[in-house]
Amino acid sequence: MILMTARYFIRDGHRDQVLADLEEMRREVEAFEPGCISYQVWESTEHPNQFLLCEVYVDEPAVDAHRRTPHFERIIAGRVVPQLEKREREFFKNLIE
Numbered sequence: 001m002i003l004m005t006a007r008y009f010i011r012d013g014h015r016d017q018v019l020a021d022l023e024e025m026r027r028e029v030e031a032f033e034p035g036c037i038s039y040q041v042w043e044s045t046e047h048p049n050q051f052l053l054c055e056v057y058v059d060e061p062a063v064d065a066h067r068r069t070p071h072f073e074r075i076i077a078g079r080v081v082p083q084l085e086k087r088e089r090e091f092f093k094n095l096i097e
Contacts, residue, residue, distance in 0.1 A: 036066060
């Protein structure tokens with residue numbers, strides 16, 4: 001399994017729209033990506049304009065497939081990323097199941 005975390009630093013005034021876009025993204029992932037086991041969005045308790053996405057995939061091909069979906073291009077690349085100050089991503093592999 002692969003865990004991907006992405007920390008989103010959202011531009012002022014765009015938090016609610018980013019959240020709505022991520023809710024739409026979660027619905028698309030659940031409907032069309034069987035290789036994604038979990039897609040969660042967390043909000044910082046100290047900085048409301050910071051979200052942490054935690055996504056779990058069955059394997060690396062599922063992660064690659066996720067990035068090539070039309071909904072990723074439309075929602076994340078097209079709408080969310082332009083509303084961010086920056087984005088930090090990190091990938092982890094499961095060592096103990």
